[in-house]
């Protein structure tokens with residue numbers, strides 16, 4: 001399937017503008033999402049074997065998830081398990097609806113199997129997101145795997161009011177998803193990454209945990225796991241400062257990593273031109289740095305804080321590298337664009353094989369084992 005996608009389907013898709021084809025694909029998957037028979041047909045081709053793991057107090061049918069930013073509007077929620085994903089992270093969503101940056105804002109660096117984006121949190125806002133999520137439940141189409149929500153800061157909210165902005169979204173959305181990711185690492189909202197500073201992040205997490213403790217209007221407190229997503233461009237010292245908040249602010253885990261502002265060497269003039277675009281780089285060139293960050297976080301926390309590994313995962317070997325470096329779960333974005341819809345199934349199958357080869361009875365034994373060092 002991956003061969004068929006790469007040789008027959010991908011060239012047709014890549015002949016079109018990257019954001020336009022993304023929108024068309026999601027519109028198609030949104031249609032499939034409304035019909036159980038179409039989801040069943042997708043599942044028949046793409047279902048992944050079970051490779052369960054318990055993390056964040058939740059049971060994941062397999063450790064391969066959909067990364068944030070791909071389904072920003074929750075348009076295709078029921079399709080993601082049918083495509084073999086063990087969980088999905090929807091959004092990023094901000095309190096205020098916003099159009100994002102002017103187009104073009106998504107570019108393919110094909111020779112390096114990478115993307116550059118400066119989307120800027122284009123999304124319908126938390127209120128519309130809440131309605132969409134509620135409607136999937138009403139339709140009886142809510143997926144049987146854990147669903148996370150990625151929270152961003154509205155562009156028009158000043159940095160010093162960020163905590164309230166995040167808390168407003170969280171208050172409304174907390175009952176509607178299984179876990180939450182505080183995104184302070186997107187390079188595409190001016191100064192957002194400053195919120196990775198310990199004191200700013202502390203304020204945001206304090207506000208969210210206050211909501212978590214008090215519950216919402218008319219409902220019992222049902223604390224939801226809150227994770228922080230970090231940039232690959234942070235120093236180990238800056239990461240360590242974030243880790244200092246884990247205990248006091250009951251952090252459930254870290255998502256490592258977002259896209260990078262770095263660029264690989266490129267001799268080809270066409271590629272150099274693409275790399276001169278502003279925005280965050282994802283895909284293969286990000287793989288090694290993101291694994292380095294995961295390994296550091298795992299070492300510093302002695303494996304006590306769950307890590308979701310993301311960045312340049314295309315194959316089972318890539319996912320195994322992240323898991324054995326310390327990630328309990330992994331996510332894919334750019335790999336799905338380049339490898340096609342059978343990527344989750346292929347990765348889960350390959351992980352299962354590697355697990356047996358290494359003599360592990362359960363996937364959790366592989367986490368941080370150091371087996372997959374390349």
Ligand SMILES: Cc1cc2nc3c(=O)[nH]c(=O)nc-3n(C[C@H](O)[C@H](O)[C@H](O)COP(=O)(O)O)c2cc1C
Nearest residue numbers: 067068069092117257258282283311312332333334
């Ligand atoms: C077009 C695009 C939009 C993204 N939007 C978000 C977002 O809204 N929130 C977020 O935390 N990460 C976002 N990301 C980052 C991905 O979730 C992921 O961390 C990153 O792309 C690295 O993974 P990959 O190499 O598998 O793509 C986005 C990535 C891309 C390519």
